[in-house]
Amino acid sequence: MFAVIKTGGKQYVVKPGDRLTVEKLEGNPGDTLEIKEVLLISTEAGLEVGRPLLNHATVKAEILEQGRSPKIIVFKKKPKKGYKRKKGHRQPLTTIEIKEIKI
Numbered sequence: 001m002f003a004v005i006k007t008g009g010k011q012y013v014v015k016p017g018d019r020l021t022v023e024k025l026e027g028n029p030g031d032t033l034e035i036k037e038v039l040l041i042s043t044e045a046g047l048e049v050g051r052p053l054l055n056h057a058t059v060k061a062e063i064l065e066q067g068r069s070p071k072i073i074v075f076k077k078k079p080k081k082g083y084k085r086k087k088g089h090r091q092p093l094t095t096i097e098i099k100e101i102k103i
Contacts, residue, residue, distance in 0.1 A: 003101045004040040014098045024092035027063045035059040061096040
């Protein structure tokens with residue numbers, strides 16, 4: 001059994017026991033959350049596809065840790081003009097473990 005969920009503007013194929021890193025979700029490590037944006041579920045009976053979402057399906061997940069990605073340096077320079085800009089960015093991330101897919 002697997003499902004396709006949508007979180008943080010991205011889609012993920014998940015099954016129970018999977019660990020994945022997604023864009024920041026609210027909560028503390030150890031908290032349980034329900035993801036209600038389920039796009040597709042595959043069971044023994046076959047595929048259920050939502051248009052666009054499956055309203056009766058949810059995915060339960062546990063937050064393992066809150067963290068940040070490695071730093072990305074953005075550097076702009078225009079030659080012969082003396083123009084330089086340097087910025088950094090670290091995206092906040094959440095690591096979750098999928099516990100259950102409910103139909």
